[in-house]
Amino acid sequence: MFVTSLSYFFLLVVLTITSCEEFNLYGEAGQAYALEIDVGHPAQKLSVLVDTGSTTLAIASYARKDSNKYFRSKNSTTSYNSEREVQAKYSQGTWIGHLISDFVKFPSLPKVPEVRCDIALITKSHKFFMNGSGWQGLLGLAYLPVGAWGENVVVGSWLDSVEKALNKAMxxxxxxxxxxxSTNATHYGNFEMLDDDTASLNRNVEFRTPILRKRWYEVGVLSIRVVTNRSTTVTNMTSNITKVTGDTGDIDQESCIKLNEEKSIVDSGTTNIRLPDVLFREVVNELRNAAQTSNMLILDEFWYHGEAACWPEPQEWSLPSITIDLLSTEADNQYFSLEIPPKNFMRVVTARNNSGEGGSVSEFCYKLGLEAGGKETVLGYTAMEGLQVLFNRSAGWIGWYPSDCGPNVRITGPYNISTSLLSLCQLTKPVPDVAVSIKAAQWTLCAISIIAAAVLIYLLAPCIKMMVATPLPMSQQISLSQAALVEQEAT
Known part of the structure; x- marks a missing residue:
């Protein structure tokens, strides 16, 4: 564990020195992107994954086989334990813990104040912490409905606490x-907080997709295609954005409905692009055939079963790109496309260049960044690398634009079709705010309560009439009530 911690320290130093921009996200292969956090007073430094697929700030409170780094609540003078049990279940892994509140600060976000917020202290987990992970928890950035749950308890989020402290949407x-x-499996990036007004004025964000439901970041994924011919597109190499308007036949209704049958979400806490089973096989078959055409010998275990493929040298891929079509906020018959190059989905998982060291052999291993997901679609961080992705929570959209680092991802569009994509793909219409549905539920519950009370009064009316007609002696009523009052005061 000491070696792991030391390697992360040197990694942060190298990234700070070699980059003109200070990167605050880092992680090893397959472990998403972690951010340093200070918890409690005095501050305890930990690392948490930046996760748009959950809501709760959840941190380990016990030592694990691969790590003795965790939050010690007894060492914090500002920790408050509610003694309420909470739990969460993810697509991979579960945990159980208890709810506390304490102060939280992110050193790399100087404009974001320290806030007291809810924290789930994990006391038991299953398949949640990966072996050798350099992180101790998750920073959930989604909406409240997908937070951790417990009996008679609502777990607030760090983002909501920040917005309350700043008195503005973020x-x-x-x-x-x-x-x-290509010789290093460690990935890096940057996490930034903006107020909503600043985010809306960002002129770089020309392509936005609506958040259809404010639980996870649920969006309209219209199609995922393997693109082998680019001759029909004109690319602006300066901005890495291509603009095209006109009818197109790329959206297949059956595939579109399958992609969104359960949900389609943008999830930075998931590694791969996860597709419904049938569509996964179709896409992978095309990639596999393209590899065979290029005389690349890769076993089926790599393509279909998630196993690694290794070579003695780094690989330059000649595979086709994968195009992801997303619904646009501009009109319900408009969409744009993300063209994901093979560098994204042929993921480096091991990069050891040992040439010349006692005759040892270099090893460069890769895994496919696609996986079968049952009925759901998840755009993991494999679909986000090489892009800047802006999440405007209150306005309900996600903006996409090319990054100055990472793989060369292209954004093309907008494209128009002659019919509504919401109707064609049977998408859920955008919901303005979760608070609206909560308020509606409250009014509904209130109405039901009034009706139930009226029915109860109607049914009890004969009994009430009888009691009024033959009242108990006044002295007895007084003595009973006085006895109850005394007993209540005594307790």
Missing amino acids: SFQLKLCGVKS
């Missing part, structure tokens, strides 16, 4: 750069 931006070179 957005955040992820710039995920991927690996620094």
